[in-house]
Amino acid sequence: MDASEPLLKVEGLSKKFPGVLALSSVDLEAGAGEVHGITGENGAGKSTLIKTLTGAFAPDSGTIRFDGKVYDALTPRKAMQIGIACIYQELNLIPHLTVAENIFLGREIYKNRTLGLLDRKAMNARAGEVLSGLGLAIRPDAKTGSLGVGHQQMVEICRAVCANAKLIIMDEPTSSLSEKEAEDLFRIIAEVKARGVTVLFISHRLDEVKMNCDRVTVMRDGQTVAHFAMADSSVDEIIRLMVGRNIQNKYPKVKAPLGDVLLSVEGLGRKGVLKDISFELRAGEVLGFAGLVGAGRTEMARTIVGADPMDHGVIRVAGKEVTIREPLDSINAGIAFLTENRKEQGLILIQSVAFNSTMVKMNKYARFGYLSPKRIDDVAEATSRELRLKTTGMDMMVGKLSGGNQQKVVIAKWLLSKARIFIFDEPTRGIDVGAKVEVYKLINNLVAEGAGVIIICSEMDEVMGMSDRILVMHEGQITAELKQEDATQEKIMFAASGVGFTS
Amino acid sequence: MSKIDAVGLPMDTAKKAKSPAVTGQLYRLGVLLSLLLLCCVMSVLSSRFLTMDNLMNVASQAAVSAIVSIGMFLSILTAGIDLSVGSILALSTMTMGVASARWGFGPTLSIAVCLGAGAGLGFVNGILLTKLHLPHPFISTLGMQKMARGIALFITAAAPISMFPDEIQFLGNNSVGTIPVSFLLVAVLYVLMYLFLTRTATGRHIYAVGGNKEAARLSGIKVNGILNLVYTISGFTAALAGLVLAGRVNAVYPLAGLDYETDAIAAVIIGGASFFGGVGSIGNTIIGVLLIAVLRNGLNLLNVDSAFQTFAIGAVIIVAVAVDVLRQKILKSGR
Numbered sequence: 001m002d003a004s005e006p007l008l009k010v011e012g013l014s015k016k017f018p019g020v021l022a023l024s025s026v027d028l029e030a031g032a033g034e035v036h037g038i039t040g041e042n043g044a045g046k047s048t049l050i051k052t053l054t055g056a057f058a059p060d061s062g063t064i065r066f067d068g069k070v071y072d073a074l075t076p077r078k079a080m081q082i083g084i085a086c087i088y089q090e091l092n093l094i095p096h097l098t099v100a101e102n103i104f105l106g107r108e109i110y111k112n113r114t115l116g117l118l119d120r121k122a123m124n125a126r127a128g129e130v131l132s133g134l135g136l137a138i139r140p141d142a143k144t145g146s147l148g149v150g151h152q153q154m155v156e157i158c159r160a161v162c163a164n165a166k167l168i169i170m171d172e173p174t175s176s177l178s179e180k181e182a183e184d185l186f187r188i189i190a191e192v193k194a195r196g197v198t199v200l201f202i203s204h205r206l207d208e209v210k211m212n213c214d215r216v217t218v219m220r221d222g223q224t225v226a227h228f229a230m231a232d233s234s235v236d237e238i239i240r241l242m243v244g245r246n247i248q249n250k251y252p253k254v255k256a257p258l259g260d261v262l263l264s265v266e267g268l269g270r271k272g273v274l275k276d277i278s279f280e281l282r283a284g285e286v287l288g289f290a291g292l293v294g295a296g297r298t299e300m301a302r303t304i305v306g307a308d309p310m311d312h313g314v315i316r317v318a319g320k321e322v323t324i325r326e327p328l329d330s331i332n333a334g335i336a337f338l339t340e341n342r343k344e345q346g347l348i349l350i351q352s353v354a355f356n357s358t359m360v361k362m363n364k365y366a367r368f369g370y371l372s373p374k375r376i377d378d379v380a381e382a383t384s385r386e387l388r389l390k391t392t393g394m395d396m397m398v399g400k401l402s403g404g405n406q407q408k409v410v411i412a413k414w415l416l417s418k419a420r421i422f423i424f425d426e427p428t429r430g431i432d433v434g435a436k437v438e439v440y441k442l443i444n445n446l447v448a449e450g451a452g453v454i455i456i457c458s459e460m461d462e463v464m465g466m467s468d469r470i471l472v473m474h475e476g477q478i479t480a481e482l483k484q485e486d487a488t489q490e491k492i493m494f495a496a497s498g499v500g501f502t503s
Numbered sequence: 504m505s506k507i508d509a510v511g512l513p514m515d516t517a518k519k520a521k522s523p524a525v526t527g528q529l530y531r532l533g534v535l536l537s538l539l540l541l542c543c544v545m546s547v548l549s550s551r552f553l554t555m556d557n558l559m560n561v562a563s564q565a566a567v568s569a570i571v572s573i574g575m576f577l578s579i580l581t582a583g584i585d586l587s588v589g590s591i592l593a594l595s596t597m598t599m600g601v602a603s604a605r606w607g608f609g610p611t612l613s614i615a616v617c618l619g620a621g622a623g624l625g626f627v628n629g630i631l632l633t634k635l636h637l638p639h640p641f642i643s644t645l646g647m648q649k650m651a652r653g654i655a656l657f658i659t660a661a662a663p664i665s666m667f668p669d670e671i672q673f674l675g676n677n678s679v680g681t682i683p684v685s686f687l688l689v690a691v692l693y694v695l696m697y698l699f700l701t702r703t704a705t706g707r708h709i710y711a712v713g714g715n716k717e718a719a720r721l722s723g724i725k726v727n728g729i730l731n732l733v734y735t736i737s738g739f740t741a742a743l744a745g746l747v748l749a750g751r752v753n754a755v756y757p758l759a760g761l762d763y764e765t766d767a768i769a770a771v772i773i774g775g776a777s778f779f780g781g782v783g784s785i786g787n788t789i790i791g792v793l794l795i796a797v798l799r800n801g802l803n804l805l806n807v808d809s810a811f812q813t814f815a816i817g818a819v820i821i822v823a824v825a826v827d828v829l830r831q832k833i834l835k836s837g838r
Contacts, residue, residue: 307721331723345721348714350781359711359722363704371702413722 006031013062022048024222037213041432044219055079085160086169095145100127150181169200251465259283262452268313281452288467296476305330305337336419340426346410349399354380360417383412404435474498545801565796566685570744574737575767581713582780583640588741590651592760595620595742600664600755610670625738629731655757663756675750714781773823
């Protein structure tokens with residue numbers, strides 16, 4: 001291979017699915033030992049591009065040049081053979097097997113091949129070498145399932161390194177990692193890079209892309225719109241290229257006038273999960289709940305809306321005490337709960353937009369018990385129009401919508417429930433930049449009209465940018481209360497870790 | 504259908520993206536054509552098939568299964584199943600028999616006892632699931648299947664009861680002109696169930712519970728109430744079917760309804776309902792019922808061994824579902 005030729009060169013790659021042009025003449029170049037970022041909104045074509053590289057499917061046209069050879073199409077087997085590895089968000093490890101076993105899965109070292117006897121000692125030794133070579137304190141004989149998510153991801157990387165991968169593709173690698181684990185990951189990436197391995201780093205988190213990548217490719221609507229060295233650009237520029245327009249003011253927070261107390265929670269507790277949660281939410285207020293994963297914020301929300309039982313506590317809505325034993329009670333009290341995983345808990349994927357939008361208190365659309373399908377469609381359509389939902393029609397299957405549009409259906413559902421208190425649990429998870437802004441604007445509108453909004457968020461920026469007041473939770477308790485103007489990342493982090501601070 | 508900010512997707516994509524609750528209509532065409540094809544084949548193979556007499560025979564024989572299938576459709580729609588319908592049919596009709604013949608209940612009251620018993624047993628099925636939290640209705644209804652059958656056999660020490668007053672026999676025995684009452688009953692029931700499922704909130708709730716139980720619960724739907732209702736209706740329809748049967752044969756007997764659940768499940772599945780719940784249409788279920796009834800009737804006319812009938816039903820189930828799987832694959836891979 002010519003020394004000046006890049007390891008990976010994708011030229012003119014196109015892929016069409018029925019009705020959708022997923023990739024349109026995509027170009028990409030990455031050299032050996034380069035960390036190359038790929039960014040783009042949801043639906044930009046990143047996943048499709050990766051799938052052509054890993055051989056999940058063949059492109060309609062274009063070529064992939066890898067390691068000096070040219071390919072029209074790859075198969076998963078071929079991709080592995082030539083040295084392309086991919087680490088997905090959902091890890092491909094077998095929890096019951098040890099680290100070494102997972103690393104050598106499919107490429108085991110045998111003591112006696114014909115009898116099929118494995119040479120565990122050799123596998124453990126080799127695995128240990130790779131692990132310590134990357135500076136990881138993971139034992140090769142540890143059971144993979146017992147490791148944290150971050151470490152499991154490291155094992156996957158080791159697997160790729162052991163298989164002599166020349167190109168490691170990482171798809172949203174930090175989405176389920178804590179900050180510390182993410183730091184470890186970046187260190188490994190640097191280590192791997194020093195060994196001449198090329199990394200394709202696909203991420204929504206632009207600050208990470210800026211920090212780790214040498215060069216970046218921005219995709220939009222199935223095309224590559226720009227390639228440049230990271231040093232020559234900025235995050236703002238990348239965002240602009242991703243959406244094709246200037247996203248002014250990432251968090252368009254508009255302060256609304258505060259009204260009466262809408263929701264008052266006193267002494268809410270559930271054994272082992274929540275302890276003495278008390279707070280108030282006023283009309284016009286956005287109350288943010290920050291904290292680490294597992295702090296108990298979702299559990300708190302679920303208890304308030306009656307999805308889970310409470311051991312003790314008093315909940316008052318607009319001054320009146322309400323008994324909430326099941327979700328319908330909270331809905332009747334005017335509370336809306338937008339869950340953190342919309343596909344599992346917020347939507348019926350096989351049903352239509354109209355059905356999903358009108359699911360809450362469906363009987364209110366009925367006249368003398370008769371539910372007119374046209375009325376349902378009209379109601380759903382009006383709200384969809386308001387939210388600028390992109391769909392082929394009210395009868396479109398919700399499962400086929402993009403993440404952002406699915407979220408809009410969930411929002412439509414709760415808007416139609418005429419709630420006055422909205423609890424958003426990770427409202428912008430898994431949706432692209434453009435749709436995120438729309439959600440923020442929606443929250444602004446809600447509070448402007450006198451609703452109270454609780455927003456549970458793990459992205460510090462978001463919770464600081466959108467909330468009037470922030471409550472931080474740690475291990476089921478509220479550990480801090482901060483006004484928006486006083487809040488800093490450090491203070492939140494301290495409180496979220498259970499360490500006190502002087503404000 | 505109006506479009507909101509249509510993304511410019513061509514119509515065939517729009518069709519493929521439609522909710523299966525909407526594309527059920529397309530499936531119906533396939534099953535309907537199969538039914539018509541089967542009728543054609545049968546009429547060619549046997550000259551007696553296409554006579555008014557025989558067709559009415561098919562209709563009245565299918566009636567019992569059709570009514571049982573209504574309840575089965577509902578339970579499968581909620582991603583559950585009711586294995587006890589045959590036994591509930593037996594126990595509720597036996598109870599009616601005892602009430603009428605031994606305790607001297609009048610006909611109206613006896614009928615009420617039958618239907619009430621069916622609904623009650625169905626309700627117990629529901630409670631076993633929702634209050635006892637048995638992991639799957641397969642378990643609760645399997646238990647009920649055995650228990651109800653046992654009680655039915657015990658009541659009269661396995662002896663049948665017969666010679667019922669005309670009123671009780673009405674549904675199964677009489678005709679309005681040339682059309683059997685049972686046929687009309689089935690038509691009315693299916694229309695009512697269709698309206699219930701598509702035009703009432705409760706009906707939509709049943710689809711919601713089947714589609715995603717947790718999402719339905721969090722949206723304020725009383726999931727337990729819906730499940731209890733579904734199994735109660737299933738028990739009720741089993742008892743109603745038993746009433747039609749009792750009228751036809753002028754007797755109730757403890758082994759009535761034996762294995763009826765199998766035909767009902769077959770009909771519902773051939774009709775395109777999904778075992779995973781949330782997908783299915785009551786209109787397709789009746790086509791499934793008729794398909795099986797025509798098959799049985801045709802094979803009878805041709806003097807085919809009843810063993811082969813059983814085999815044939817099994818084969819039809821597999822073929823019907825395999826064809827559907829193939830159809831989905833073709834749709835997905837895109838033309």
